[in-house]
Amino acid sequence: MQNITDNIHDWLYATFNPTIAMLIEFAIIGALAIGLFAMLGLVLIYMERKVSAVMQLRLGPNRVGPKGIFQTTADTLKLIVKEGMTPNGVDKLLFNLAPFIVMIVAMVVLAPLMFAKGFQIWDINIGVFFITAVSSLSVIGILMAGWASNNKYSLLGAMRSGAQIVSYELSAGLSILAVIVLTGSLKLSEIITSQENGWWIFKGHLPVWIAFIIFIIAVTAETNRAPFDLAEAESELTAGFHTEYSGMKFALFFLAEYVNIFVVCALGATLFLGGWMPLHFGTGTKFNEVMDYIPSSVWFFGKTFFLIFVIMWFRWTFPRLRIDQLLNLEWKYLLPISMINLLLATFIAIMKWHF
Amino acid sequence: MTREELKIKITDLLPSATFEEGGEWLNVQIDPASWLPFAEQLKKSPDLLFDYLFCVTCIDWKTHLTMVYHLSSTTFRHTIVVKAKLDRNTPEIETVAHLWRTAEFNEREAYEMFGVNFLHHPDLRLLILPEGWEGKNPMRKDFEDPVNMIKL
């Protein structure tokens, strides 16, 4: 992968002048990001439906295409051709803007992710910080959607979502910090390189374990997934903040939700499970060489999809929390635990007790 | 309490009450004006304690309406049926919603279905019929709806 991207880069800069070459690169990356966005949406929705089906003793989609793999494509087509309705009484500008904000945020967060060895859009030196900072912008889109809809269900859903995302960001950030103090860098490529002799989940003792569990819980809440899907709790608020949306605008919310899941799971895989780094134990062992034969992209997507599966597994098992319990869980349990955990991790990092 | 004991006790409470023979339980026929004090005594009298009002029925006898209250005691497990005859044109009876909370809903049903006016009811509004319903009370025998009722 590294070679392909480097070759393209070199060829472009050799053929055109730097400005045009850069613009072409932008265009390619833009196309790839949009393509990835759409693909991820389709694949993840299909995956969700299949996972829910196998857990609920059902078959899941099975009519469109072999094993129903084109079901989500058909659904998306249907949503695209639907009339893009804007109900009377809504704040038209905000109402129409909200889904795009949510979508753009989800797309921007894709930038610093490392999909394979040397395959990254932007290796920014504050990669982790960038992801946490930008992904929290999506709450603005949700609040806009809820407020602009002029619907009480939407408003309640949006407010719930606001409270929820803002609070869960804390423990998600703190659990990320536990790895950061061990690595000493916010750059995603460096975090991955630091796991060359073993993933953090194996090297980091108890603190990383706890951080990993808290991270999974917190990002489930941050992406508004069950059991924390209070923003769209369908038995209480029908569809929460997107009650009034239909057609493609609804589809954008829906796709953004899944891309967000992908992003946070990719981040989790990068921080705790070594990103594209194959399973290594120690340095220069025979085992490591065998593992290196598996392409790095397979490692990355394997880990990410495993985490996505776990999050889906939550969704299809647990009942939903109540809003006050949701905040209790964060402020009374996750936050204190992750703070103490951060201290522990720092202590381990200072004493160099990790492997 | 057995049926006979109940009969004696109720005659003590309300001398004007008459009793109907037959039926599974003791049937007490009362004057609607005496219903509220009588109901209070039924609920509170320590050897009656009728705390469970399980059925409130209104019957249209074409000449008059009858309110039927099925009362039972969860302590003593005795049951009586209280009936009050109402005038068909201006049916009025005191509410018992403050004694048995279930009466609130059941009386609202009787109000809209039969037009019985429950005096001092806390919230006597239409419950089942659409807002702004005008015309006759649908459960009365002379109700006709040429559009929605199909005669077989």
Added chain:
Amino acid sequence: MGFIKNYLGEVLGAVKSLATGMKLTGKYALKHRKEKITQLYPDNRDTLLLPERFRGEVVLIHDENNEHACTGCTACEIACPNGSIKIITKFDLTPDGKKKKALDTFVYHLDMCTMCNLCIEACPTDAIKMDQAFEHSVTNRNDLIKILNKPGSKIRDGVE
């Protein structure tokens, strides 16, 4: 210390209860092939077997000679609670010259039928029965009004 112990106990208990639930759904996800309960309905139409008592629609039983057992007594019409059966009778002349009431048309309103089985119970000659057909959807409501006696059919001999 007691506080911390309680706190940790609470957290561990919660995690354990959640893990039990996840174990169950995880087990079903793994054993899915064996446990799945969905049927592929329109595909298995040929093998789909409904119990013989299943109430799908009322049919008038005709034998191979196109004869039925309905005397036109209208017992089913009276028994029907929602008027979905209408029997039109005619008068046949018996060989000895007497007039005899017989079935002319057996009109059955499937759109009004609630499958309560009361007509079948009421029929003195067991002329009608419930059929297993259950795919009743039509595009025109009038198609649900059926005439049950086949054209040219007549009453079986010996049925009174």
Added chain:
Amino acid sequence: MYRETSIVNESTPTPFSGNGESDMIINVGPQHPSTHGVLHLIITLNGETVKKVEPHLGYIHRSIEKMCESLTYRQFIYVTSRMDYLSAHINNHGCALCVEKGMQLEVPPRAQVIRVLMDELTRLASHQLWWGALAMDVGALTPFFLAFREREMINDIMEETCGTRLTMNYMVPGGVMSDIHPDFQKKVHAFIDHFKKKIHEYDELITDNIIFQNRTKGVGYISKEDAISYGMSGPSARGSGVQCDIRKLYPYEVYDKLQFDEIIEAGGDSFSRYMVRIKEMKQSMSVIEQLIDNIPEGDFQAKTKAVLKLPKGEFYSRVETARGELGVYLISEGGTTPYRIKFRSPGYCNLSALDHMARGQKIGDLVAIMGTLDLVIPDIDR
């Protein structure tokens, strides 16, 4: 009764205008995922907290009581399946009992046992659906399918013997419509064996789940006195410690000869009501087990005339449906049709207590309370 914005009268509190500074009035229903039908609730909210719940009925009112006045004693039973469609058998049973009481008809022992078996199977099916639907209300979707797997087996048994899956009309005055299917006992045994193996999943997935316990414990409390005053019955009242099982208090058919416990939980909250139903499922299974191998031989139906006539008088029969006490109050003028019939439906009284229970709780709790009350809307909107 969906109210349009245009007809809102400013002077009265309506769904679209609050009656206080921080009040928000929202309409839940008639079409809403958690109302299990078309119940319309007008909820006054203060933030997330429920201040007042006002049910608004009538969306599917069919006036079954009035319909029954024009149907004969054989015919009116089928309509009652449409009241509480999840315990259709038990509704029919109540009506059949009432007619039999009027005619002083002796039901053959075989028919009595078949009736009780069917009642308990219906109760099981109803409680299973309730369990799945409650889990869905509190946000877990998988239990619904697990519950339906078991319920499907009961429905198949019903289909085989009664001919229909939901609104069976299997009871007739004097017995049951047809004898049980030859496979009935075998299938019921298979079901009991299956369900015994699977019932622990109900606990693993929902009962023991910490989230579910937090969602229901201490939520929607109603005291014993209030429960009686509101006329609550069935599992909902037994969750508050009220002894109200008609099967025990006023036994009908063969219930007095059976060994089973009346489940009473004193908690009065949603979790107690939940536990009552879960334990009741086990009791129903034990009743079925006691009866299934001991169905007496004989007629399944008493001999009756083609046209039934009841003597002049009033008859009242009570049965315990899956939701509580169903009373059938029949007034006969001596003809072939009832003069007036009144159904005392359990859901109607249970619903009236909803406001009392939900005040001061969160919206999410309201949904859980409605779930544990096990409301079936056609039962309320008769």
